[in-house]
Amino acid sequence: MDELDSKLLELLQSEGRMTISELSKKMSLSRPSVSERLYRLQEEGIIDGFTARVFPEAVGRSVVVFVQISDLKAGCREFEQVVEDIPDILECHRVTGTASYFMKAAVANMESLGLFVDKLTPYGRVNTSIVLSSPIRYRCVLPNDDKSDT
Incomplete structure (x- = not known):
């Protein structure tokens, strides 16, 4: 996984309805490149699916x-x-x-x-x-950048 994969994961977790075209613009990549990365992340089991968060x-x-x-x-x-x-x-x-x-x-x-x-x-x-309150209801999950953990 590289920085572009991490950025793609972050974008999708912040707004799961973002289109391939929108992702392409935000990442400065071609649509086929974004589609290929997205497909690979799904095939590798990194992206488990796409859902709506309901409170x-x-x-x-x-x-x-x-x-x-x-x-x-x-x-x-x-x-x-x-x-x-x-x-x-x-x-x-x-x-x-x-x-x-x-x-x-x-x-x-x-x-x-x-x-x-x-x-x-x-x-x-x-x-x-x-639960009395939830100061953090949801947080994006990204790869760990701390190399000391590996």
Whole structure:
């Protein structure tokens, strides 16, 4: 990956609807060159897809919560199949440490949060943290320039 690839990633993450022509102008590259780079980044699995970022509050999910599941009472695969079918869960990560999983979820209200927690309780100890504010909602992910980390 070179500086042009990094710039392309930055532009796309800041405005995913940017056309090839717009990208071409901003990068001072030909459209075929931008298209080729974009295709290569997708083929290499660096770009995972193109989506819209939706703020949960804007669609009636005003309670955003981080959930830790520890003392898992089911196998990992079984638990992952269960959470796959819960649409309130926005992210799910298997982690090291005292918790087995960290999840981010968005529900409509406190009653919905109670019902959500009730779905998870049979699978382990549930610890929730309600989001009060999000000073950084999204940040572009770019290659690490610090050569000492490699």
